[in-house]
Amino acid sequence: MNFELSPEITAMCEAVTGFAQRDLTGPDSFEPIDFRRRWELAGKQGILGATVPTQYGGSGLDAVAAVALMEALGSGCADTGFAFSAAAHLFACLMPITEFGTEEQCRHWLPRLCSGELVAAHAITEAEAGSDIFNMSARAVRDGDHYVLNGTKVFTTNAPIADVFLVQAVTSPGSGFFGVTAFLIGAATPGLRVGPPYAKIGLRGSPTAEVHFADCRVPADCVLGGEGAGASVFTGSMKWERTCLFGIYLGAMRRVLDSTIVYAGERVQFGSPIGEFQAVSHRIVDMLARLESAALLLNKAAVELSRGGNCEVSAGLAKIAVSEAAVQIGLDAIQLRGALGVTAGDAETLLRDAVPSRIFSGTNEIQKNNVARALGLGRKRR
Template identity: 40%
Template sequence: MNAHIWAGEMPLLTFGSEEQKEKYLPLLCREGWIASHAASEPQAGSDLYSLKTTAQKHGDKYILNGHKHYVTNGTIADLFIIFANVDPSLGKEGLTAFVIEKDTPGLVVQKSTSTMGVRTAQVAEATLENCEVSASNRLGEEGAGLAIFNHSMEWERGFILASAVGTMERLLEHSIRYARTHRQFGQAIGKFQLVANKLVDMKLRLESAKAHLYKVAWMKENKKMALMEASMANLYISEAWVQSSLEAIEVHGAYGYLTNTELERELRDAIGSKFYSGTSEIQRVVIGKFLGL
């Protein structure tokens, strides 16, 4: 849902031509079409602007060649937002986005090897081999890829972890219930300060995560730029989610280590959030730049 909305529908809504919006938004919003965002490449992850996929212009057509990986929804997507460079000599100024339908000749999508977590949203490899599209498939102007990518990242970093805040709330409720009822040394384990402190820290992280998330939501609702706040929300919530998942397992003891309690799955899912939408290190780099560093 997050890849579909923030990096699929939102760039189309903001940068799409009237024709693209009329054609694709109803399909994506109402008719069950799924969108995918293909930017990352083997040598262009954090350094996305150095991507190698090219889009050569021939008359009113573009021919795309390159390889993408970690494409969320790739194998089930109907529509791809694909980033390529129309003139590598221009560097990031040549970055351009294209809207390409799944059955376009030259676009081949394959499932990647499985991931540690987030297994309900599988990632894929996408190869573009002389994939010919019309100029009407270009999203925005030539060279607008950078702005489109940053726009998608502002929304995605800001909101992709909203559901994680709900997960942290559920983890806390389950852990409190267990700490109140499970007994050792003749009393509920929550009476031990070492256990209670974990629950207190989980509560602090939950409330801080909410504050970060709601601030970005308020800023976007009020049409403000929130690039730094989105990175702060993403960084804080992902790290808080990992730590709270780990502490929820610890509070449950060996019971939390069993797969059927599903707590270990939360930890595996949480770890993934330190990579997608930019790694924790890159969020720190972005925030540092806003601080003039």
């Protein structure tokens, strides 16, 4: 496969890296006013709607270009949490609307979501329905031309600042895959309440919270993809998220690897730069090998997605490879810096931000289950 990018995409990525370095890096915490300021800038730059068709305000990029764009964003934006929020907004929310929304829904929501005027959040995970997603307890009952939603979602990215929620709820208990329905619900809808932001080990610049629904009445025309299509909407969102979002980590790893190489060339011990010692240089080579291997797997998945293929295996393998590489490169970068590695800096930040990547978008153990099932192995889905 040819992973060489066109001159136009290459120039776009260079511009995004410079823009992110200049305008998107913020505090290692969530501050609503500053988050909105940077969010609107990211929208004007075209990041928030990168893969959305141009007729709805996006840039119409394919998955290969999207991975390159996310890598550029991750490289330039030291606040990986903010970059993660932008990617979750685009791939877990806007792409499902693009693929499953009616023309009216697309025209109503997408232009303002692409421009940065609005923020989206995908609410699906529950306390007892994480990996076992079809065990969710949230219910939506039809009542005339409305649905009434009740339940609680947890670990919802962007919830504290979201203007619209893509929500999954059971409409037909016992029907499994076809018993779940997706809804587009405005944040101001009565009966919808967002809890306080979580304190997290990493991705602190990305606000995450619980979302509560108490007799929340939603018009029937807010259903996305039709009743019973919620699982398909979720599967579609994960296809994009598992493939494209992880480009952010490629960029973050490359940024930290570059700074580690510089450090190894400048730090002198026993009369020589530590990069001259094999124990150091070989570890850096291992870091590069992990990064490049993960990048190849991720780009392979992006090519398959761009071609409309079934990328379940390639996306699962790529998600595992990128997340595990990010954690190990974070550990290596800290180790090579010695005591400086455990103080505030890009190495310890990468490690903190990398740890959640093995969990979100489906844990790495679940990815292995998915790949094994695609190979005809493992337990069958009920």
